[in-house]
Amino acid sequence: MAWENQTFNSDLLLLGIFNHSPTHTFLFFLVLAIFSVAFMGNSIMVLLIYLNTQLHTPMYFLLSQLSLMDLRLICTTVPKMAFNYLSGSKYISMAGCATQIFFYVSLLGSECFLLAVMAYDHYTAICHPLRYTNLMRPQICGLMSAFSWILGSTDGIIDAVMTFSFSDCGSREIAHFFCDFPSLLILSCNDTSIFEEIIFICCIVMIVFPVAIIITSYAQVILAVIHMGSGEGHCKTFTTCSSHLMVVGMYYGAGLFMYPQPTSYHSPMQDKIMSVFYTILTPMLNPLIYSLHNKEVTRALMKILGKGKSGD
Template identity: 45%
Template sequence: MKAQPSEEKERRCNATSATEFVLLGLLKHTKVHTIFLAMILLASITAFSGNALLMFLILMDFSLHTPMYFFLRQLAFMDMGPSLIVIPKMSMDFLILGNTISLALCGTQIFLLLMMGGAEGLLLAVMSYDRYVAICNPFQYPILMNRKMCMSLAAAVWVCATANASIHTAYTMHLPYCGSKDIDHFFCEVPALLKLSCSDTSIYETLVFMSSIVLLLIPFSIILASYTCILSTVLRMKSARGQQKALATCSSHLTVVGLYYGATIFMYIRPNTCHSPEQDKMVAVFYTVVTPVLNPVIYSLRNRDVLRALLKLAGKCTVLHQN
């Protein structure tokens, strides 16, 4: 019995399953792009150093051993991910000819970036709940946000993010890839890979779209509800200093929320047909380079407790150097 055209196509796809891809990259070998690469490397080193310093300050300064800074340390760790996952490979591809990436490394990039990105979105919702309890129910705060609760919330964030990343990575890596293996991107990402598959991915693209809406809208709804209650409580405060401190802390968090959700919604709450390589690359630069640099700056320069801990550490280093 003669095989149907669809069966022949599937057999041909299976016979040419990809073992490696070629990353077309972000930059060309020009002087301008070389300078741009240097700027990206500098920003990545700054992001890694800034987030590492923030984690160190929170760990070493006893005054920062509170739920808010426990979650902030988790956020700093998540922001260190892109600097280690994406930038080294991108730099090597620019400096060394042959921008190939194995299927295993491609899957690793997808999994780690989805895990870190998903965890950050969920963590921002947890952080907004923490601020809600601290400002709206200050007397119950030590009970509601005890150490066990903080550890449980952090564990739930990582478990949910890991499960989501595992599902999408497994499906993407098992798709048949035929013909061109050129990924028009500077790292492996689900929308870029779906364009290379020779199978019908329309159902999966719809599921990605729907799951992205759920994973983004539920945490965002929690954030919106939390800050609506916080704003109402702050406006009723009689102490001007209390209002100022509460608004400063919350404005820092809302700035980070805006940066994260702006990039994520633009990247994933769009049909795959609306994606263009140029737009995807620019958005990817924003959330892999720009946001990890800005987050520690926002939380340090606008946070007196962190600045105080930084000055204390600088003072200790000066004394040790003099001795």
């Protein structure tokens, strides 16, 4: 029976990651707590950058886009997982599954390209400060951000359409807590090697190409910092860049582990653990990393909190 011949009213079974043992119940509520922190942290970052005019710069605009991507990413997977666990249901519709694949892949891809744009922004600010306002003017910054969203969405469409073009072997059980296309490929009776080659090529474009831009940008930044005479300039530059490099390391590390490899090379449990890392933990850590390492963000937050208290 082919996926395309099934109606979108047919349901798939998400086996999930938790059972109802005391330990797994504790872990489930821990994930909910992490989700809450990630949701609040990224929402605050987006609103803070939008409301504070002093943060209306290319760097903070790109940071708001990163928080928006993280916010949508955690909302793509965690609410459905929580609903299924609390309700005792394991079902997800074909339409819901296709939607999860599209948004999940799109947001991961968009974030790959956006992190490269953020590295380029740091490069121009540090290596070409006099030309920065021209090189990163709002139109160019907005265009690069838009291309990040478009390229990620294109990959999401390709993966969602290709995944549901294969025939299944009768099994409806997905060994995951959300619809991830490698888990669905395991259910297929067809030879998926060509599709996996396409995925590999997409990974080259979406991971290796942005990583090359990031490495090149920061190599130039390091050389520029070495020639700086001011110790204070060294500290400020490394503080700004270290935040971005921490996020890049976490994000691309998980991506390189997961998607360039064929599905047969890693177990369902490995997929679940790594998915938890970059769909739940990383979106929580991103706003914390940037806010803790950024005095302007902290100052803007304290200013808004101070106005709230004075209004009371």
